[in-house]
Amino acid sequence: MINNDNKIQVTIIEDDKTIREGFTYLINASPKFNVVSSYSNVEEALGKLQANAPQVILLDIELPGISGVDAIPKIKSLLPKTHILMLTVYDNEELVFKSLSNGASGYLTKNSNTEKITDAIQEVIDGGAPMSMNIAKIVIKSFHKNRNSPLTKRETEILEQVAEGKSRSKIAKDLFVDLETVKSHIKNIYSKLNVHSREDAIRQAKDNKYI
Amino acid sequence: MINNDNKIQVTIIEDDKTIREGFTYLINASPKFNVVSSYSNVEEALGKLQANAPQVILLDIELPGISGVDAIPKIKSLLPKTHILMLTVYDNEELVFKSLSNGASGYLTKNSNTEKITDAIQEVIDGGAPMSMNIAKIVIKSFHKNRNSPLTKRETEILEQVAEGKSRSKIAKDLFVDLETVKSHIKNIYSKLNVHSREDAIRQAKDNKYI
DNA sequence: AATCTTATCACGCTATAAGGGTGATTTGCT
């Protein structure tokens, strides 16, 4: 019997049998990794995961029943130290960000070759965050602000503070200007963004990445 | 004379002469890239950049005078299509996120070898977002929510809406509950977070990644 | 020189929103 004790233990949760078995084969072919278990759905996995206690879980982002995205917090509460790598076919922005805020550590595309798969697993083990070029691009782009904002520097500054939940008078204090000045700026902001409330101003500004 | 016309044009802005010249040498050694210009400071670069119009700029994140971070929007307004790769020595979280929101496309550590440098340049040209393992980790971690939030699901939901600038009555409408219910939840949230205002609640929650 | 933009401040007005106190009910989970 081969000794798997000092290998990195991996679990796969993926409903497509071909991919599940393909990945298992490719990963087991590496001397450093061992697939301890694989499941076709989250429900079954949750019941049995603690017995395996893998260091890394490859989790399909879209699964019937409990989705991969929703499975992340459930898995994390059972195995807090386990790294979760999402398996994706195409890049769905919304699912990517939901997975991230739920606690995923990285992404692996389903058409990856052996090297990419093992590299990614090794990278999460080393504390990294492996992802495809496309995912990295989406993530980085989410930080970029719009350089064509209609708002002036001061207006942007004030709207950012509005979005932090500050009252107009608190903003005035913090910026060392009069309350009337802040009111005036906010009036101009509303007019430029064509809105009539804090809520709408914040939404507009965030949607357009003005703030 | 060597024909550089169909090579990818690169500019370097970096105050350390050794690194500037080292990178220039390494990049020029590749048949695909050509360093058209290099500057030791942003001020000089801004005046001359448009004459070169490089596709990629390697920009030191920390520079005397105008910093690399602050240079990004200025460069982008001169050359909107140019990709900016930040040069870093160590990973300063704040500078990383500021660079990103200002429009940087990726990161390159100063101790990179030729392959990493040319790979990164090629990757931004291809629309990607190259970065070191550490930077990727920092970026991904910034999305992760705290799984030990003292707030219940409903409380988290409501606080998220408060952070969107919604009034209590708007939240009540959107959640199909009574205003009194929302007030009650917010009271509980304030009590759990030990705060007495929207502003403080939002700050607390964001700092601890409860929302 | 004339104009525009930006940031600043003033005053008046009305509705409501925010924060706090205290307490009750119901549902679901353990």
Add this chain to the structure above:
DNA sequence: AGCAAATCACCCTTATAGCGTGATAAGATT
């Protein structure tokens, strides 16, 4: 049976939000 979570009720006071209208000074732009 007990507890946490979510719901709703009624009381209270002060501050806030949003709107209208207008002024002023400094800087940039044309």
